Amino acid sequence: MPVSRRSTFKAATALAALGASAATANAAEGKAGGEAIGAGVDSLGFDLGMPTPDRADKLYDALDFQQAVLCYLWAIPTVGMESARQMLVDNAGARSGDLVLVTGYREVSVMLGSNVTTPYVFAHIDLADRPVVFEYPEGATAGSLVDWWDRPLIDVGASAPDAGKGAVFILVGPGQEAPKDLPRGARVLRSRTRKVLLFSRGLDSDPRKVEEIFETARIYPYGQSPGQGRTRVLRFKPEGRLTSMKHPEGFAYWRRLVNALEQEPVEDRDRFFAAMLKQLGIESGRTFEPDARQRKILQKAAVVGEETAKAIAFNTRIPGMRYRADAQWEYLIPPSFSNEQDVPGGTLFEERTKFFYEVTGTSEAVLTRTPGAGSAYLVAYHDTNGAAFDGGRSYRLRVPADVPAKLFWSITLYDTDTRGLIQNRQQIVDKSSHQKLRKNPDGTIDIVMSPTAPAGLEKNWIPTTPGRSWYAYFRLFGPLEPYFDRSWGLPDIQATTS
CATH class of the missing domain: 2.60.40.1610 (Domain of unknown function DUF1254)
Structure with a gap:
């Protein structure tokens, strides 16, 4: 099911209303005397402080919904792995x-x-x-x-x-x-x-x-x-529609999770999530047949879970993500990230959610800080004004003449919804220093991203599609010290009038 802002708003409003009623009850208890406390709480579904059956059902619905959203985010790495397997099975x-x-x-x-x-x-x-x-x-x-x-x-x-x-x-x-x-x-x-x-x-x-x-x-x-x-x-099969590696939408996400968890052991760090999933009808060795109530909760949680994952990925609150203060470029991989996903004091929850919502597969090489080795990734989700990139508008990136990459650099555009390559008739999604691009007199290179080809810069053009938003990865293969110490900077992608 496509992620709908309306359905998300309804789900969030239901939770907010429940929270507001609880807050009202607490306020009533604080202001009223002993006799009045019971009356105030009773009107909100409590009988002398005891939840009525109807109120208990609503509280459990809210609890299971909240836990389902958390389980959605927790499961993103393994659902991504299972989606990669499904891609290989279906397509090859x-x-x-x-x-x-x-x-x-x-x-x-x-x-x-x-x-x-x-x-x-x-x-x-x-x-x-x-x-x-x-x-x-x-x-x-x-x-x-x-x-x-x-x-x-x-x-x-x-x-x-x-x-x-x-x-x-x-x-x-x-x-x-x-x-x-x-x-x-x-x-x-x-x-x-x-x-x-x-x-x-x-x-x-x-x-x-x-x-x-x-x-x-x-x-x-x-x-x-x-x-x-x-x-x-x-x-891959040469014709027909191909199965995507992206995380499934809606209820299909949970079926993919069930497949991912099949016969897999539960690690100590995941025991609470296993307990939450059990209340949602997902349990090892048990057929996944959720009742109507569970299905409704899971459906809504998948919508809110996906939008939350997008917020964590594209509007992150993880500290230290901005590459430099003078531009919008961020690190794709959080600087605090560990491939083990565990650090002293806890597990990297939002960090791994962000990373694995966008990609599948990691290695020690992508975390290296050895100059000239591995690769480095900067990502731009917004233009210089903080707005999303619109496939119907024109943008320009001026790549400096001295990119600190031992091997080469490249810029690639991705579709916001699929997190895969942007789709265009020309099948052009990237530009790199390996290509014969037009240079400015000072050695800089202007990369243009727009729905129509720019006059004189056709070789530097990445076509975009109106009605679709995109974001960009700037890769440095064999990054050098000026990248690591951030003495080198990459300007913002800026909207242009042509």
């Missing part, structure tokens, strides 16, 4: 252990926060029955193996411990014993979840060369000879 017919090559505008458009610079490779791996062997290939790749809460097990590829030379991993699921007779050089990776996702990308822009690298990979149950079966490298 992928089974556990199959590799899927994703490349080009059409295919990458259904991914969260991705770009079309180089191809991606995914695989979902089920560890339910026994450990799995993953012979990761040698070659120019970079990525990570992550568990079903999007916590990295290990980075893979050029920026990882294997340094692009390949590696053999033994993936061990929760409650399983690690094999003692390991293949030579193999490394045991213990996952806290039954399911694991590989997300990687080839560092060569040629899909065929990337496919050739991954054709040497092998994923198979421990104890089975790798020669018994070749690991498939699949592609």
Whole structure:
């Protein structure tokens, strides 16, 4: 169901009304004498201080709704992982252990926060029955193996411990014993979840060369000879509508969550959420068949939950997110973020909500602070006046001449609702220093984002669509010290008249 401001307002108004009546009751108790207290509370659904059955039902409805919204936000990382698996199943017919090559505008458009610079490779791996062997290939790749809460097990590829030379991993699921007779050089990776996702990308822009690298990979149950079966490298179906990686809307969100949690252990940090979900009809080993009351609450909570996630992502209150005070650019990844999602004193709740509402998959490389290594991400959700970017208007970004990126920089536009690539007839969504862009005499480059091509700057143009809003990621590949110490600045994206 599409997120409706009207339905959100109704749900919020119902909660506000309930809170107001409770506040009125408290005020009445504070002002009145003993005899009058009972009368004041009685009129609000209490009998001598005891809630009437009708009042109790309303209070439980409010409690379950509030808890459902919290559960929606809590579940965003794992629903994102399950949505990635569903994308691979629907679009490529992928089974556990199959590799899927994703490349080009059409295919990458259904991914969260991705770009079309180089191809991606995914695989979902089920560890339910026994450990799995993953012979990761040698070659120019970079990525990570992550568990079903999007916590990295290990980075893979050029920026990882294997340094692009390949590696053999033994993936061990929760409650399983690690094999003692390991293949030579193999490394045991213990996952806290039954399911694991590989997300990687080839560092060569040629899909065929990337496919050739991954054709040497092998994923198979421990104890089975790798020669018994070749690991498939699949592609998305060439025609028809593709399933998106975005989080489902409305009631479908909860069905996706049920699938994500199936046979997964409940960690200590998540026990209260498991208790909340039980009251909503979601419990391990139990068929998800919510009654009419639960369904109504879940439907409304999905609407409010999604809008709250948007607020956390696009209007964040997380401290330290602004890159510099002189522009609207923010860090995509909160500076306080930890891939474990836990820090002394608690769990990063809003931080992981923001990050994983926009993207799926993380790695140690994206958190590096080593100059010249990994990548860095700045994001702009608003123009210089703090307004949302309108696909029907024209905007301009003047990229400085001295971007501190060892490899290259790029800017990519994303649709606000899908968090995937913007859609346009030209299939142009980004510009980068790899491209032959028109430069100004001082070396700066003007990137234009508008529904019509700017005269003389056609090479620097990213087409936008009227009626759709967008936001921008500015990526620095191999960021250098001026980025980290913030002595380098990136100007705001500004609205123009042409």
